[in-house]
Every structure is written in C-alpha cells, then in structure tokens.
Amino acid sequence: MLLEYQVNGGDFTNAGSVSSNVKKMMRQLGVDSSVVKRTVVALYEAEVNIVAHAYRGVITVDLQPDKIYIKLADEGPGIADISQAMQEGYSTASVAVREMGFGAGMGLPNIKANSDILNVNSVVGKGTTVEITNNF
Amino acid sequence: MDTHQENFHHALKFQYDLCIGCAHCTEICPTAAIHIEGGLPVLNPNRCIDCGRCYSACPVSAIYVEQDDFQTIYDYKTPVALVPTIFFAQFPEKIEHDSILAALHYLGFKFVYEVEESVGVLKHIMNEKLMNGDCDKPVISSFCPAIVRLIQVKFPSLVNNIMLVKPPLDLTSLHIKKHLVENCGILNEEIGIFYVAPCPAKIAAIKSPVGEDKSSVTGVINMNYLYNKVLRIIKQGTELPALQNDHRNVMTRRNLLWALSGGEIALLKEGRNLAIDEVHNVSAFLEKIENEDIDNIDFLEVRACDQSCAGGILCANNRFLTVERQKQRAAHSPVRVSKKFNELIQNFDYLADNSKVGKVQPRSMDKLDNDRAVAMQKMEKAFKINKFLPQVDCRICGYQTCKEFSFAVTNGVIGLKSCIFVQRLLNENNGISADERAELAKKTWGVQKLDINNIPDDLL
Structure with missing residues (x-):
C-alpha cells in the first residue's frame, strides 16, 4: 500500500502526524510492537529533520505484508558531508531550533539505529533523500 | 447482547428497554467500542476500557453499573467497608465524619477502613521502584484501571512502562485481612471486604484483575448507592451506634490527596513527573509518548476521569465540590503520623513483599487479521x-x-x-x-x- 504525505519546513507543531498514521497502520497489520516502535522513532526523527532543515518535503510510505519502505525526499540545503552527519552529536541546527529541543545532533545516527536498511543521498543546494526499510 | 467475555469483564451494562438509540454513547467512546445496530448500542468487549464516558453521556440513564447485592455483606460475620476517602467528601459539610462512620456501622459493617490508608507504604514502594529503574521510561502509573486497559488496547507498545505495583485498594485490603486475623483473632473466612467503588473501571478490575489471578476484595458496592443509603439514615435521624473503631488518625495530608489529580506525583522524591487526567487528554498524551515525541519524563500519573477519582461516574456529587472538600480535610490533617499509630507501617515488609503484580499484556484493538x-x-x-x-x-x-x-x-x-x-x-x-x-x-x-x-x- 502506497501513501504520500507533504511536510512543510519549519512546521514543528505538526511534526509527528505521519509517524502516528504509520504506527496505526502497522498495528492494523499486526506487526510486532518492537518493530513498530523502531520504525516510528526512525520516521519521526527523519520527519523532524525535514521540518528543521528543509523548505518542504514529501514522505512516501510503501507498506507491504513483510516490510515497510519509507522515502523522505526534501527540497533544502542538502548535506555536504553525509558521513560526518552520521556521527552522534554533529548538528547544523540553529540556536532557535536547539532551544525547541530539536537538533541535538542525534538525528541520522538515531535513524540508522532504528532502521534495517538506511540510504541517505544528498545534493548540496537541492535537497536530501532518506530511505528507510524495516523488515517485519 | 452479552457483554461478558471470558477474560475481560465489563461492569457497564446496557439496559435495552430504556435505551432510545440516540448514539451519544457511540460518539463519546474513547476507543470507538460502541456502534448502533437495530436502534441499540452494540459493545465491542475487546475495546471497552470501562472508563464510563458512555454512562455519563447517556441522556436516559440506560447504562448501569453492576454491583454485588448489598445483602451479601451479611453473609460474613465480619463485614468490612473499604471506603475511598472521596466517599466522605461527597457529603455536605454539615454532616460530620462521625455520623457517616456510625451510619456505616449501623448498616452492619464491623470495621470501616479508608482505601488510602496504605498510601504511606505505597509511597516507599513506588520511590524504590523508580530508583531501581526496572521499568521503561516514562514509568506509567497503574493506579487507574481504565488507563491500564487503554494502554493495553490502544498503546500496546507502552505496556512495559506500566508500574507493576498494587494500588492502595489492594494493599489496604491485604493489610486488613492480616491485621484482623493476627491481631483481632478473627477467622479469615469470616472476613468479607467490600470496596465502595467510585467508577466501573475499579469494579471491572476487581472482577477480572489485570496481572493478577484474583482480587483480595470480596465484593463491590456502588458508591452512589451507598451514599444514598447513608444519607437517608442520617437524614431520618436514626439513632446510631457508638463508634467502635476510627482510623482517621492514620490519615495524613498526602494520603488524602492521593485520589485527586497530582496526588501521586506529589509523593515522588525526584524526577520530572507529570499528572494528566481525563481519558481523551491521556490518550492524546500517550500518543506523543509512544512516538517518542516527548521524552525525558520519568513518571506519568494518568487517570481516566476529569479531576481524577472525584470525577468518578459513581460519585454522588459535583467533582469540583468534592475536590474542595477533600482539600479542606487534607489541610486539617497531619503531615505525618507516628509509626506506633500506624498499623500499616508496622506491616510494611509484608505489604512490600506482596505489592507486585504480574506483567500487563498488550491486546491491540487495531489488528485487522491474524494473517x-x-x-x-x-x-x-x-x-x-x-x-x-x-x-x-x-x-x-x-x-x-x-x-x-x-x-x-x-x-x-x-x-x-x-x-x-x-x-x-x-x-x-x-x-x-x-x-x-x-x-x-x-x-x-x-x-x-x-x-x-x-x-x-x-x-x-
């Protein structure tokens, strides 16, 4: 089942609504709650990344009986050094964003820890695509 | 329709002859457990959490809460009333605590205990558990049985966050039995402990406890029913017996505030602790917790009714008045009680050893098919x-x-x-x-x- 959600940069208020929807659907499928939790944490983190850094983004969710594939494609500044961004504590978030409790530099490492397969591609000045796959 | 299910007892029942099929209950249910068919409500027993929102929403009182026949108290040689403190706060100020106690004795109860007498003991158990960190964070209180069931059906991934400790009701009940047998020479089988319930969730929890085989309580009496019975006795000027036992001296300020919103987190020594009441509020908050949208919280006090137990659907009076009266009583009660007066503290080890409940199992209501x-x-x-x-x-x-x-x-x-x-x-x-x-x-x-x-x- 294929679903698509739009995300707006800067809208922290609504960050998390995609995660809630996906969580409910995985539960309807009867997916083990530990996998649901991993997926929701990874997705939420990736969703907040778009809100914190990008102008806008599209989240595509492909839910299958045995796995979930999530693609988060944003239009934004992109990541210059992905391997650096994968390290815990690395953050480019502004002070304002950090004060809201986001941008602790745990984003990508946390997504990685909660994904079976993670692909990150980025073009500086254009945007970033994050692909998460979790098997049930 | 049969609302009974083998392992999942519900205290709320529809009275179909009174029901007008208005669907107010359908609308308000926090777990969408009710739909209308043939002009009558149909309950999905796997979803119902016994929160009682439907009971309050029903315009024709077509939903009732089952209770044990009051006469069963006379089957026991030593019937004990286990009364939540908010029961006393239902009565108008001019009715004295002594009169209420005396009326309960007049009705046949040999002993009257207040449920929250064990809160002092529970405080130590809770703080110790929180320090041991044997629960996922945030630790979620297991006090409100409607919320425990809400978590089971709607937030199954949070079951491991539930603090596996008995509520004051069970601890006090354990104490009563031990105390009466050992100190008063009463035989165990002669003791019948009757809990005066402010809500159907407590009744359901006694009839089919989550994480326990059997409740230590003998029977349940609807608080509203007992309130009316007691008030009538007092109003009619019935000559009441002299008080035989009075446990008020063990009630501290904290014990009295337990059942009100914030009463639980006030007992915790440290950490970032939040109190949330009303089932829809709790649901919205747990949704955020489950998404890990909110973190760094140590403990959540969560209760299904607005104003916590003062808002229980079986309470006889306005919840805000109840809260005010309860706070007044607390303000006039001691902060501490000497150990020598407190039977429960003397029983601490026994209660602590028996305070644990079994794991709460998830029962997701969302699953569409096993395949x-x-x-x-x-x-x-x-x-x-x-x-x-x-x-x-x-x-x-x-x-x-x-x-x-x-x-x-x-x-x-x-x-x-x-x-x-x-x-x-x-x-x-x-x-x-x-x-x-x-x-x-x-x-x-x-x-x-x-x-x-x-x-x-x-x-x-």
Whole structure:
C-alpha cells in the first residue's frame, strides 16, 4: 500500500502526524510492537529533520505484508558531508531550533539505529533523500 | 447482547428497554467500542476500557453499573467497608465524619477502613521502584484501571512502562485481612471486604484483575448507592451506634490527596513527573509518548476521569465540590503520623513483599487479521472506502466515524449503501430504491424510530 504525505519546513507543531498514521497502520497489520516502535522513532526523527532543515518535503510510505519502505525526499540545503552527519552529536541546527529541543545532533545516527536498511543521498543546494526499510 | 467475555469483564451494562438509540454513547467512546445496530448500542468487549464516558453521556440513564447485592455483606460475620476517602467528601459539610462512620456501622459493617490508608507504604514502594529503574521510561502509573486497559488496547507498545505495583485498594485490603486475623483473632473466612467503588473501571478490575489471578476484595458496592443509603439514615435521624473503631488518625495530608489529580506525583522524591487526567487528554498524551515525541519524563500519573477519582461516574456529587472538600480535610490533617499509630507501617515488609503484580499484556484493538496478507488487503480496501467517505462523522450509519464505518464495510458487517452520502449519490436507476433506503435506515436505527405512523399527520 502506497501513501504520500507533504511536510512543510519549519512546521514543528505538526511534526509527528505521519509517524502516528504509520504506527496505526502497522498495528492494523499486526506487526510486532518492537518493530513498530523502531520504525516510528526512525520516521519521526527523519520527519523532524525535514521540518528543521528543509523548505518542504514529501514522505512516501510503501507498506507491504513483510516490510515497510519509507522515502523522505526534501527540497533544502542538502548535506555536504553525509558521513560526518552520521556521527552522534554533529548538528547544523540553529540556536532557535536547539532551544525547541530539536537538533541535538542525534538525528541520522538515531535513524540508522532504528532502521534495517538506511540510504541517505544528498545534493548540496537541492535537497536530501532518506530511505528507510524495516523488515517485519 | 452479552457483554461478558471470558477474560475481560465489563461492569457497564446496557439496559435495552430504556435505551432510545440516540448514539451519544457511540460518539463519546474513547476507543470507538460502541456502534448502533437495530436502534441499540452494540459493545465491542475487546475495546471497552470501562472508563464510563458512555454512562455519563447517556441522556436516559440506560447504562448501569453492576454491583454485588448489598445483602451479601451479611453473609460474613465480619463485614468490612473499604471506603475511598472521596466517599466522605461527597457529603455536605454539615454532616460530620462521625455520623457517616456510625451510619456505616449501623448498616452492619464491623470495621470501616479508608482505601488510602496504605498510601504511606505505597509511597516507599513506588520511590524504590523508580530508583531501581526496572521499568521503561516514562514509568506509567497503574493506579487507574481504565488507563491500564487503554494502554493495553490502544498503546500496546507502552505496556512495559506500566508500574507493576498494587494500588492502595489492594494493599489496604491485604493489610486488613492480616491485621484482623493476627491481631483481632478473627477467622479469615469470616472476613468479607467490600470496596465502595467510585467508577466501573475499579469494579471491572476487581472482577477480572489485570496481572493478577484474583482480587483480595470480596465484593463491590456502588458508591452512589451507598451514599444514598447513608444519607437517608442520617437524614431520618436514626439513632446510631457508638463508634467502635476510627482510623482517621492514620490519615495524613498526602494520603488524602492521593485520589485527586497530582496526588501521586506529589509523593515522588525526584524526577520530572507529570499528572494528566481525563481519558481523551491521556490518550492524546500517550500518543506523543509512544512516538517518542516527548521524552525525558520519568513518571506519568494518568487517570481516566476529569479531576481524577472525584470525577468518578459513581460519585454522588459535583467533582469540583468534592475536590474542595477533600482539600479542606487534607489541610486539617497531619503531615505525618507516628509509626506506633500506624498499623500499616508496622506491616510494611509484608505489604512490600506482596505489592507486585504480574506483567500487563498488550491486546491491540487495531489488528485487522491474524494473517498479515489478509490484514493488508483489508487495510487497502478500508483505505479506498474511507477516501471517498465525507469525513463528516455524522454517525447515521451507526458508527463513530467514517473511518470506523470503512472498517465495518471491509469486514462485511454493513454495506456501503448505509452511508447517507452514498445514498444521496445513488437513485432508483443506479442502485437504490426508496424501499431499500428505508430498510437500511431501520437496520441501523430500528423499526420503532423509523415508523412513519409515529409522525403526527398535521406535521407532515
């Protein structure tokens, strides 16, 4: 089942609504709650990344009986050094964003820890695509 | 309809002869456990959490809360009333605590204990558990049984966050038995402990405890029922017996505030602790916790009723007045009580050893099918249906929301044509006759409500 959600940069208020929807659907499928939790944490983190850094983004969710594939494609500044961004504590978030409790530099490492397969591609000045796959 | 289920007891029952099929209960249910069929509510026992919102919403009092027959207290040589402190706060100020206690003795109770007598003991147990960190964070209170059930059905991934400790009700009850047997020479089988319940969730929890085999309580009395009985005795000026035992001297300020919102977190020594009341509020907050949208919280006090137990549906009086009276009593009670007066503290080790409850099992209400491929197909179908439904949630189909209706259609229990919007799009040439329309309406709302002969001629 294929679903698509739009995300707006800067809208922290609504960050998390995609995660809630996906969580409910995985539960309807009867997916083990530990996998649901991993997926929701990874997705939420990736969703907040778009809100914190990008102008806008599209989240595509492909839910299958045995796995979930999530693609988060944003239009934004992109990541210059992905391997650096994968390290815990690395953050480019502004002070304002950090004060809201986001941008602790745990984003990508946390997504990685909660994904079976993670692909990150980025073009500086254009945007970033994050692909998460979790098997049930 | 039979609302009983083998392992899942519900204290709320519909009285179908009184029900007018207005669907107010359908609308308010936090787990969408009720839909309307044939003009009457149908309960999904796997979803109901016994929170009692439907009971309060019913305009004709067609929902009742089961209780044990009051006469059963006389089956025991030593009937004990186990009364929550808020019971006393139901009465007008001019009625004295002594009179209420005396009336309870007059009714036949040999002993009257207040439920929260064990709060002092529980405080130590809770703080110790929180320090040991043997629970996922945030630790969620297990005090409110409606919330425990809400977590089981709606937030199954949070079951490991529930603090596995008995509520004051069970600890006090354990203490009473031990104390009466060992110190008063009363035989165990002569003791009947009757809990005065402010809500159906507590009743359900006693009849089928979660994480325990059997409750230590003998029977349950509806608080509203007992309130009326006691008030009548006092109002009629009945000559009341002298007080035989009085436990007020063990009640501290903290014990008295336990049942009110914030009463639990006030006992915790450290950490970032939050108190949330009312089931929809709790649900919205747990949703965020489950998404890990909110973190760094150590403990959550969560209760299904607005103003916590003072808002219990079996309380006789306005919850805000109850809170005020309870706070007044607390303000006039000691901060500490000497150990020598406190039987419960003397029993601490025994209570601490028996305070643990078994693991709470998840029982997700969302799962569409045991076969994941079938569940997938159902989800896709429901999604397709829901996409063109109006999302007005008018409930004319009998379901709480368009979304719930889409799942019912998917499961084949109702046809798509039961949606009034769909009916308007169809006409006699492309799918639905006037007769069929009337039939569908009757199927949901019953024959009586839709009898054209009931409409006065001059109004047509």
